[in-house]
Amino acid sequence: MLEKALTGNRTYWTWMFFLLAIIGAGAACWFWQFRTGLTVTGLSRDVVWGLYIAQFTFLVGVAASAVMVVLPYYLHNYKAFGKMTILGEFLAIAAVIMCMLFIFVDMGRPDRIFNVFLHPTPHSMMFWDTVALGGYLVLNILISRVSLSCERRGEPPPKWIKPIIILSIPWAVSIHTVTAFLYAGLAARPFWMTAILAPRFLASAFAAGPALLILLALIVRRLTTFDPGKEAIQKLAEIVTYAMLLNVFFVAMELFTALYSDIPEHVLHFQFLFMGLEGNNTLAPWMWLSVVLAVVALVILVNPSTRRSETTLVVGCIAVFGSLWIDKGLGMVIAGFIPSPLGKVTQYSPTAPELTISLAIYAIGILIVTGLYKIALEVRGQMKTEP
Amino acid sequence: MDGNRRDFLKLAGLTALGATGASSINATTAAASTVESQAEASTGGVRLGMVIDLRKFSKNDALIERCIEACHAAHNVPDFGDDAKNEVKWIWSEDFETAFHSQEFHYIREDLKGKPTLLLCNHCNNPPCTRVCPTQATWKREADGIVMMDWHRCIGCRYCVVACPYGSRSFNWKDPRPAIDEITPDYPTRMRGVVEKCTFCEERISRGLEPACVEACSNDEIVFGNLNDPDSKVRQLLAERMAIRRKSGLGTQPEVYYIIDDPRTLQETAPAAVVEVAEGGDHA
Amino acid sequence: MYDAGKIIVGIVVFVVLATSPLWFNALTEATPEAPKLTLPTNGSTECVEATGYMRASHMDLLNQWREQVVRTGQRDYVSSSSGKVFDMSLSRTCMDCHSNKADFCDACHTYMAVSPYCWDCHVEPKGAN
Numbered sequence: 001m002l003e004k005a006l007t008g009n010r011t012y013w014t015w016m017f018f019l020l021a022i023i024g025a026g027a028a029c030w031f032w033q034f035r036t037g038l039t040v041t042g043l044s045r046d047v048v049w050g051l052y053i054a055q056f057t058f059l060v061g062v063a064a065s066a067v068m069v070v071l072p073y074y075l076h077n078y079k080a081f082g083k084m085t086i087l088g089e090f091l092a093i094a095a096v097i098m099c100m101l102f103i104f105v106d107m108g109r110p111d112r113i114f115n116v117f118l119h120p121t122p123h124s125m126m127f128w129d130t131v132a133l134g135g136y137l138v139l140n141i142l143i144s145r146v147s148l149s150c151e152r153r154g155e156p157p158p159k160w161i162k163p164i165i166i167l168s169i170p171w172a173v174s175i176h177t178v179t180a181f182l183y184a185g186l187a188a189r190p191f192w193m194t195a196i197l198a199p200r201f202l203a204s205a206f207a208a209g210p211a212l213l214i215l216l217a218l219i220v221r222r223l224t225t226f227d228p229g230k231e232a233i234q235k236l237a238e239i240v241t242y243a244m245l246l247n248v249f250f251v252a253m254e255l256f257t258a259l260y261s262d263i264p265e266h267v268l269h270f271q272f273l274f275m276g277l278e279g280n281n282t283l284a285p286w287m288w289l290s291v292v293l294a295v296v297a298l299v300i301l302v303n304p305s306t307r308r309s310e311t312t313l314v315v316g317c318i319a320v321f322g323s324l325w326i327d328k329g330l331g332m333v334i335a336g337f338i339p340s341p342l343g344k345v346t347q348y349s350p351t352a353p354e355l356t357i358s359l360a361i362y363a364i365g366i367l368i369v370t371g372l373y374k375i376a377l378e379v380r381g382q383m384k385t386e387p
Numbered sequence: 388m389d390g391n392r393r394d395f396l397k398l399a400g401l402t403a404l405g406a407t408g409a410s411s412i413n414a415t416t417a418a419a420s421t422v423e424s425q426a427e428a429s430t431g432g433v434r435l436g437m438v439i440d441l442r443k444f445s446k447n448d449a450l451i452e453r454c455i456e457a458c459h460a461a462h463n464v465p466d467f468g469d470d471a472k473n474e475v476k477w478i479w480s481e482d483f484e485t486a487f488h489s490q491e492f493h494y495i496r497e498d499l500k501g502k503p504t505l506l507l508c509n510h511c512n513n514p515p516c517t518r519v520c521p522t523q524a525t526w527k528r529e530a531d532g533i534v535m536m537d538w539h540r541c542i543g544c545r546y547c548v549v550a551c552p553y554g555s556r557s558f559n560w561k562d563p564r565p566a567i568d569e570i571t572p573d574y575p576t577r578m579r580g581v582v583e584k585c586t587f588c589e590e591r592i593s594r595g596l597e598p599a600c601v602e603a604c605s606n607d608e609i610v611f612g613n614l615n616d617p618d619s620k621v622r623q624l625l626a627e628r629m630a631i632r633r634k635s636g637l638g639t640q641p642e643v644y645y646i647i648d649d650p651r652t653l654q655e656t657a658p659a660a661v662v663e664v665a666e667g668g669d670h671a
Numbered sequence: 672m673y674d675a676g677k678i679i680v681g682i683v684v685f686v687v688l689a690t691s692p693l694w695f696n697a698l699t700e701a702t703p704e705a706p707k708l709t710l711p712t713n714g715s716t717e718c719v720e721a722t723g724y725m726r727a728s729h730m731d732l733l734n735q736w737r738e739q740v741v742r743t744g745q746r747d748y749v750s751s752s753s754g755k756v757f758d759m760s761l762s763r764t765c766m767d768c769h770s771n772k773a774d775f776c777d778a779c780h781t782y783m784a785v786s787p788y789c790w791d792c793h794v795e796p797k798g799a800n
Contacts (some may be wrong), residue, residue, distance in 0.1 A: 036544075036561060036579075037559065037561035037562065037579035037580060038558075038559050038560050038561075039472070039473055039560035039561035040581075042559075043472075043560070044471065044472040044473075044474075045472070045473075045475075045554075045557060046473065046554075048545045048548045048549055048558060049545065049549060082634050101484040103544075106544070106545075107542055107544055107580075108541070108542065108543015108544070108545065108558060108559070108579070108580030108581060109541065109542050109543040109581060110542075112541075112542045112543075113542065114542070115522040115524070115540055115542050116522060116542065118522075119523050119524075119540065121520065121521050121522060121523050123518055124518070124519050124520055124521040124546070125519065126519065126521040126544065126546055127521045130521070178547075182546075186515065186519070186549065186550050187515055187550075187552055187637040187638070187639065188515060188549065188551055188553075188637075189549065189551035205498065259619070259621070265489070275478075290485055307605050334514045336549075337549075339555060341484075341488070341551075341552045341553065341554055341634075342485055342488050342553075342554050343485060343488045344485075361539045379404075463794075528744060530744060535741070535742075537741050537742060538792065539737060539741065570794055571794075572762060572794040572795075572796060572797055573762065573763070573793075573794075575762075575792040575793045575794065576792050576794065577792055578788070578791045578792055589744065593744060593746055
């Protein structure tokens with residue numbers, strides 16, 4: 001089936017080569033980083049994780065969010081999601097691959113990556129995260145491949161795949177829970193040491209992921225004859241609305257606990273995020289933008305008329321995605337390091353090679369999504385014929 | 388000092404780790420393991436720890452530099468100068484208030500206020516860093532409690548750096564060799580991309596030597612020994628004096644103790660008690 | 672199978688190219704001279720194990736030493752050939768005798784086209800020439 005991604009019109013190939021060019025630039029930067037060391041990034045002794053690990057965390061959420069179409073369709077037999085599930089699963093595959101790449105580029109000794117499997121360590125959350133992500137990738141590849149081949153042959157999917165699909169639902173929840181456990185069990189980092197981290201991760205994932213899926217479905221509808229159906233889009237929009245409300249609620253809980261208790265080691269991280277500390281306020285404008293976007297998103301999404309209008313819904317989805325990307329893909333990880341356990345404030349901003357490598361990994365993800373979506377649509381005969 | 392040395396050599400025997408290369412190996416190992424089993428029966432094994440006397444250090448600012456220098460030279464720790472972004476350190480100094488960041492010290496004695504304080508890996512009894520390592524490249528050695536690093540195995544994920552509440556771990560952001568003034572050939576350097584930290588000089592204690600920072604001291608400013616042995620010098624000091632540990636509330640059980648009291652006060656209020664302790668030693 | 676002809680031709684071309692160094696050497700009979708090693712000059716005549724074993728398996732022994740010293744803290748190695756005890760240390764024991772890295776280690780490693788990373792961290796003795 002993969003060969004269907006290797007044929008296409010001029011626009012398709014222009015797009016693919018554009019992505020490949022970014023990937024090439026990123027690969028060159030990564031090679032330089034590999035030879036020189038992670039000193040080419042903006043990371044330092046105090047801020048030891050940054051953009052890479054933050055993107056990893058955010059994208060685990062995108063991967064997990066496929067469950068928001070899989071669950072209603074398979075568990076509740078919600079037929080309207082029939083056409084969407086494959087898009088969700090393919091998005092999950094691309095997101096997991098991006099996660100793995102972000103971990104890989106963050107490693108000091110990528111040449112020793114197999115040590116994780118040679119010396120498996122159950123007391124390390126990172127070990128479990130590797131297991132969870134790897135398993136989730138295999139599950140999604142298997143499920144989407146089997147169901148798409150059956151669709152091509154016009155057969156119903158085999159019976160044995162159903163339990164595997166059901167297994168993928170709790171598995172999706174587990175990947176983001178374990179990712180939250182990477183952070184939430186560290187006595188050294190009070191900012192992350194909160195029981196609500198995993199629920200908050202899941203809520204933001206189930207808002208940002210489906211918001212992205214709505215946008216992708218609308219783009220695909222525009223480029224091809226594929227139509228996800230109005231009901232499916234609206235149902236997803238409701239899911240995004242509830243998840244976003246929950247996420248904002250969870251953030252408010254965090255703020256209450258930290259600010260009302262007034263324990264400095266909890267308050268200071270939030271102070272850094274929204275006001276800056278010791279003159280370092282690199283993240284403050286971003287965080288306020290995130291707040292504004294969240295408010296815009298909720299106004300659009302909660303109001304039924306604006307949620308039902310596709311034009312405003314698109315704005316709402318972009319706002320949700322943008323707000324949560326800033327919150328999780330920038331603020332969450334970096335603020336954990338500022339101030340440091342010794343109370344020091346260290347400036348961190350990603351460098352050009354760091355940004356290029358990150359951009360390239362996103363380009364790889366987009367390339368995978370493009371290719372896989374094309375396969376799915378070819379199988380269904382929904383590609384527009386050449387004009 | 389001599390007593391200290393004797394205590395220490397006894398301890399080296401107890402650990403039975405590298406039963407002193409010079410003497411007849413087989414005999415020493417056999418003897419040491421007998422001693423070790425006795426020690427284990429009576430005290431529950433060896434638990435290495437360190438006591439740093441801030442009172443003595445407060446009168447000797449140059450000593451801090453000597454300790455750092457001794458350690459970093461012995462272990463080929465690179466010096467990147469003002470380049471804080473790439474900094475690597477095993478033992479370093481912070482002012483007293485920063486060292487004990489989570490405690491708040493107001494209106495404290497003048498000789499402690501802002502005083503340089505030596506910091507190093509605490510070799511916690513319940514280390515959070517080893518718990519998170521995905522490859523067991525860092526682990527607590529059961530025989531003596533040293534938190535070890537395997538630089539051959541470390542994949543450079545830096546999770547241990549994130550998990551350490553004391554800032555004791557450094558990552559090699561770039562090749563450290565060009566930043567080492569003079570390489571000590573006895574000890575390896577590290578390669579870029581791995582995490583490093585103090586190892587309580589396990590390579591020295593296995594050869595019957597004291598840690599480099601302890602050796603740099605002349606007047607028991609730092610005392611090193613077996614915390615499980617009630618007769619050890621570290622235990623005697625902890626029984627007599629007021630010592631604190633960094634962030635003890637986190638449950639990591641750091642095994643580096645800082646003496647903060649002033650022995651003059653002790654002598655003025657209860658001189659008899661001090662003499663008794665010094666002579667009898669049985670006070671635990 | 673689609674395009675069977677193209678695929679088979681492609682595989683044949685790949686195999687020929689991939690094995691070209693072997694063909695080249697077989698046809699040109701290029702036999703480089705075996706490396707000449709400089710033996711210890713400090714009067715020592717006996718290695719930790721027999722020469723044949725060391726030649727074939729020194730890397731396994733070093734890996735075993737590394738694991739023992741770093742992970743178990745055990746530093747004494749009892750030679751299986753002579754029963755003598757040695758300190759398990761690349762720089763203290765091995766390179767105490769084989770102090771000339773360039774004419775001993777490197778000579779063979781270069782010949783075999785292997786580049787072990789031992790000396791990325793471990794330090795070769797000073798003053799060796």
